[in-house]
Amino acid sequence: MNFILPMAIMALVIIFLTLRLMFLAGKFIYAKDISIDQFQLYDGEFPDKLKSARYQFQNMFEIPLLFFPLCISHMILNNSTTLDHIFVWGFVIFRILHMFFRLQNQRGLNIRPRTFFFLISLLLLGAGWINLLLNSFCI
Template identity: 35%
Template sequence: MFAMVLLVFFIGIVAIKARISAVKSKEISPKYFRLMQGYEAPEAITRSTRCFNNQFEIPLLFYVACTLYLALNIESKLGLITAWLFVGFRYIHAYIHLTYNHILHRMYTFWFAFISVMVLWVNLVIHQI
């Protein structure tokens, strides 16, 4: 889970830097950030903000599953492997999103992460039956 938290902090810093850079270069007015509307945001801001927001969607299922594994004292090699696969795919997904942003590559890494977290949950349920 800590590896995911590091990813969130890193993407947050990238998003903040993109905003500061866009304001300093006068690509966008600081007023845009009041409601995130009224101006056409530069791509770097939109991309980094969306990438940051993505870290609070599917990863939420990961955090809950990991917390349950810990709370229920479940030791599972499959759970550990799929948790690390999820984290790895999320790092790759974020890298793609923040750099060359190829939609097909992003989609594949999203689905691999999605399947990983699904396996994590199925394994959790099986261990509780």
């Protein structure tokens, strides 16, 4: 089993969130709720929905960035086990669940489910890296 599909899914999620952010920004600029000049330094007040979309976009360039080198390392070293695939797919599934919670306006929303999905995805990613080290040095 390879790691291309889970990486492609994560890449498509990032592309989707980028396009969504651009669409929402354009929508609010067109409605004159914000000015395009505000994007130079992110000055001024932004609608909650746009702030939430921006945070979600930024979030995809934090923890998920550790996912891609993990998959590429497995492909190069060719030492993955079924457990590694469970960790990788688990990460993807929980990041997608996290994304669906983040798509909602965050004001007044119970963040416990979102936090739960985030923590599980983080634990799966950490376990994936630990297992990669074990597979690489203990076999």
